[in-house]
Amino acid sequence: MKKTNIFKGIVATSMLVLFSGSCDSYTEDVITELSTNREFSPTTVKAIVRNQTSVELSWDVKETIDHYVVEVSADDPNFTTILKTLEVTGKELPVTLALEGETLYSIRVKAISGVGLQESKWSVITATTLSEQLFLPIQNTDIASKQATLRWTAGSNVTKIVVTPGEITHVITDEEKAAGVAIVTGLSPETNYQADLFNGNKRRGATTFSTGVDIGDGILIENAEELKAALETITSGAKLFLMPGDYQMLNNDGSLKTEIALSGTITISSVPGKERPVLHCKISANAGTNNISLLNLVLDGSGIENASVITVSSSTAANFGDFLISGCSVHDYTRSILGATAAGNSTIASFTVENSEVTNVNTNNGAEFINVRNAYITSLVLKNSTFNKCSNSRDFIRMDAVAAITGKTSNVLIDSCTFNLPDILVTNRFMYVRFANNICAVRNTLFSNTLAFYSSNQTGTTVPTFSNNNYFNSPTFQDSTLASNKVDAAGTSLNPGFTNASAGDFTISNQTLIDNRVGDPRWIK
Incomplete structure (x- = not known):
């Protein structure tokens, strides 16, 4: 019992000493700085790849730092070989390094004190550059049929x-x-x-x-008279190659011939490798038309009344093939780029606009820009193209349901396009697709200065698959308060910084949009 009491006394005394020591420590000054003889390593270091092969570096800056040292190695995480060394002050951040493409770079940063402390340890980060792009844009005359x-x-x-x-x-x-x-x-x-x-x-x-079509397989056209004669005698499968020039055909009475009526399969193209000819006409695709290809042309509808670029006409159900507008400049048509309002419940295999610029089309408030009311299109594709000041006060894409055609699906793809549509109103739909089964996708596309929306009050349009789109000054696309609007919630609304939109130069300067490759590639430089 005595040993037990002695042990209890020792424990009690020890605890008293501990508590006394702990209380005394509260009388010391609070530590407000960590005493060290070395600067801390840079924090929040970021490496962002810009313009494919440049890396933009940034980090948090301290006032006590005189400068920072940056070292870069290529495909070498151990920094055995230093590719590049530079000194940077805090005021120079962010700093951009010009590097090579398709390379994993290891980058380290350390701080050099301005108050006599030792330099910091390294902060390390990596960045993988994308494919370098030294190629310049291809010009209209650069590609021929065999070179x-x-x-x-x-x-x-x-x-x-x-x-x-x-x-x-x-x-x-x-x-x-x-x-x-x-x-x-x-x-x-x-x-x-x-x-x-x-x-x-x-x-x-x-x-x-x-590459272009081989002119050896086609008919060389040098002027409007030859074009008129060829159109009157050609058979299905003909390929017409127009030399540079202005093609205004005349009727026998001397009046301007503004319509080309086609059937079968026909290609009208510039001569590969030469300047684009200017063609003043509208095109009618009648029953029996299979494929129409308009390649590397300037299509000018100035002065042609109620002119659609292509009109599909048939009194009964017919099967049409592929309609292609590629590498063209299309401007000043008062009606649709494709009209099919009297097509007799026909089927059109595809309609594609690619690598083209379309300006002032559908300007007289008489139709939709793509106006398909009693026909079925299997595939509608708008790709790598620019649409400027089109569809005045009307819907942009209209594809109606056709009761006589069942068991089919319309596919709509919009990819890497730039739309500047200031004349579309808040009541106009960009995508008014009512065919019973439809699959729609919009990706890598830039919209600007429009009040259009995807498809409010229309449940027939399926929700498109959206990816990497931007809506500048185009808020209605993302307005979830509109009934049945198909909202792209992930889309951004960045100002693209166009070079001169009023003059039709939509080159973008917004670095994020450049990095994300949003819009028609011709404007991403």
């Missing part, structure tokens, strides 16, 4: 161009390197190609193009 003129930033370190399919290799000469231009031969007509630009084994650019 392509390709251009890149003059004086760049490049050694060869490889074109696929076919693995056609063009070794770049010193003269071509300095000029930034080379002609690749040995291509096949009407073929989709990809060209890759290399410096040794390092890819420095990539572009795609399609």
